Amino acid sequence: MIISVASGKGGTGKTTVSINLAASLKRPLKLLDCDVEEPNVHLFIKPGELVSRTESTFVPVIDETRCNGCRKCAELCEFNALAVIGEKVLVFPELCHSCEGCQMICPEQAVKDGHRELGTIETGTWNHITLSYGRLRVGEAMSPPLISRVQSIIEPADLVIIDAPPGTSCPAIKAMKVSDFVLLVTEPTPFGLHDLVLTVEAVKKLSIPCGLVINRADIGNEDVYRYARKEGLPILMEIPFSRTIAEIYSQGGLLVDQSPEWRIRFCRLFDSIAETAVLGEVSQ
Amino acid sequence: MKVAISAKGTDLNSEVDPRFGRAATIIIVDLDTMEFEAIDNSANANAFKGAGIQAATMVHDHGAEILLTGYCGPKAFQTLQAAGVKVVSDVDGSVNEALERLRSGEVEYLENANADGHW
Numbered sequence: 560m561i562i563s564v565a566s567g568k569g570g571t572g573k574t575t576v577s578i579n580l581a582a583s584l585k586r587p588l589k590l591l592d593c594d595v596e597e598p599n600v601h602l603f604i605k606p607g608e609l610v611s612r613t614e615s616t617f618v619p620v621i622d623e624t625r626c627n628g629c630r631k632c633a634e635l636c637e638f639n640a641l642a643v644i645g646e647k648v649l650v651f652p653e654l655c656h657s658c659e660g661c662q663m664i665c666p667e668q669a670v671k672d673g674h675r676e677l678g679t680i681e682t683g684t685w686n687h688i689t690l691s692y693g694r695l696r697v698g699e700a701m702s703p704p705l706i707s708r709v710q711s712i713i714e715p716a717d718l719v720i721i722d723a724p725p726g727t728s729c730p731a732i733k734a735m736k737v738s739d740f741v742l743l744v745t746e747p748t749p750f751g752l753h754d755l756v757l758t759v760e761a762v763k764k765l766s767i768p769c770g771l772v773i774n775r776a777d778i779g780n781e782d783v784y785r786y787a788r789k790e791g792l793p794i795l796m797e798i799p800f801s802r803t804i805a806e807i808y809s810q811g812g813l814l815v816d817q818s819p820e821w822r823i824r825f826c827r828l829f830d831s832i833a834e835t836a837v838l839g840e841v842s843q
Numbered sequence: 844m845k846v847a848i849s850a851k852g853t854d855l856n857s858e859v860d861p862r863f864g865r866a867a868t869i870i871i872v873d874l875d876t877m878e879f880e881a882i883d884n885s886a887n888a889n890a891f892k893g894a895g896i897q898a899a900t901m902v903h904d905h906g907a908e909i910l911l912t913g914y915c916g917p918k919a920f921q922t923l924q925a926a927g928v929k930v931v932s933d934v935d936g937s938v939n940e941a942l943e944r945l946r947s948g949e950v951e952y953l954e955n956a957n958a959d960g961h962w
Contacts, residue, residue, distance in 0.1 A: 638891065
């Protein structure tokens with residue numbers, strides 16, 4: 560089963576939930592930090608040794624001895640990564656989405672394989688957890704390709720927890736799309752609700768069952784609860800607004816290491832996710 | 844010699860559009876005869892990315908040797924340079940006024956892009 564932990568709004572507690580959920584379960588699992596623009600799970604789940612691998616993606620390189628300037632590649636490219644001036648092809652590798660269409664359409668076989676570095680993937684183990692996270696190359700504008708590479712270690716029988724990036728654009732969708740259940744972390748504030756609504760709409764389009772964790776549950780107002788009732792979204796856990804929790808987090812600690820009560824609560828959260836995911840599957 | 848100008852309208856009295864890649868129109872004027880052609884740039888103006896690259900290719904394809912515009916980003920500039928098109932930036936007023944300034948020689952050609960790329 561693949562569970563992704565997502566939220567529209569940033570800073571609602573995705574990482575708090577991901578790391579504690581992963582640590583509370585006493586069985587082998589993969590924890591993937593797909594927030595490749597600013598990964599932070601490794602600050603809490605600390606593998607002794609990390610294996611680092613550089614990832615890159617296809618970009619076209621033009622063999623000028625073969626190119627006759629026919630423009631077919633430039634006309635095909637939706638992202639204007641290729642331009643033809645006279646008979647010279649200009650390549651803008653940072654705009655390329657690696658579809659390889661230019662290579663397929665070129666009648667002269669003049670488009671050769673080039674590479675653009677996406678970033679690195681770090682992998683290591685900590686107790687029962689295999690942690691893997693991406694680190695996007697500074698200057699790289701597209702994170703979904705690297706997110707896919709982080710997800711490529713998933714095997715069919717795995718239990719996987721994905722810490723998704725915030726928002727509802729391509730990176731967040733990429734991170735959530737592979738999952739069997741989306742756990743949405745929100746807070747009962749107008750900002751929290753506003754971004755939650757956007758995310759719920761996106762998750763509906765993906766047809767993935769979802770449930771809520773309400774963080775800082777004792778601040779704000781009742782609107783998030785009303786919305787959850789109206790949409791039939793189960794509230795699977797509430798976390799209070801507490802200085803102790805903030806202190807533990809700021810020191811890179813885990814709630815589940817601090818008290819057996821939190822361990823039990825996160826184990827129960829997992830059980831309700833499993834139940835909701837199965838029910839969701841049945842109803843579909 | 845032909846000159847390209849980014850414009851908000853389709854004739855020589857139109858205002859210069861400070862944006863190049865996403866200008867409404869690119870006007871190509873033959874300085875010798877003052878005949879002109881207004882090219883609709885709306886396809887580029889709505890492009891997801893790379894509007895400047897496309898607009899630059901179009902300027903070159905229409906045989907212009909000089910471009911008068913407001914701002915020119917790095918990718919458009921690189922494309923125009925490869926095409927040998929000289930760029931005059933920070934141009935404002937009407938297309939006619941811009942052409943007048945070019946004729947009188949009161950212009951400086953850009954040596955680098957004068958706007959940042961955007962994503």
